[in-house]
Amino acid sequence: MKYDDSDYEQVTGSDFHNFLIEKGISLNCPACENDNVAIMADAADGPVQTIFMTINSPPRLAGREVPFMSLTCRNCGFVRHFQAGNVLDWLKEESRNG
Numbered sequence: 558m559k560y561d562d563s564d565y566e567q568v569t570g571s572d573f574h575n576f577l578i579e580k581g582i583s584l585n586c587p588a589c590e591n592d593n594v595a596i597m598a599d600a601a602d603g604p605v606q607t608i609f610m611t612i613n614s615p616p617r618l619a620g621r622e623v624p625f626m627s628l629t630c631r632n633c634g635f636v637r638h639f640q641a642g643n644v645l646d647w648l649k650e651e652s653r654n655g
């Protein structure tokens with residue numbers, strides 16, 4: 558499924574939190590094991606920050622941007638990125654199921 562900026566803007570901090578819980582992601586930091594982690598979003602009911610990383614190689618993909626939604630550790634600063642498409646696919650599936 559292909560998404561655009563307006564799709565990403567509709568994902569809230571709460572949506573992303575629910576995605577992490579439903580996927581069984583440990584909220585404890587994998588680097589320092591602290592449980593003081595934060596979703597990178599304006600607010601629980603505000604939009605998640607979408608971070609784009611640019612592919613450099615292989616050349617056929619160079620310049621393509623891949624969107625991520627992220628979780629950061631308030632203790633050590635370790636950041637985990639999740640592909641935004643997976644979050645949106647999950648949200649779409651959730652809304653279909655009720």
Ligand SMILES: [Zn+2]
Pocket residue numbers: 586587588589590591630631632633634635
């Ligand atoms: Zn940490």
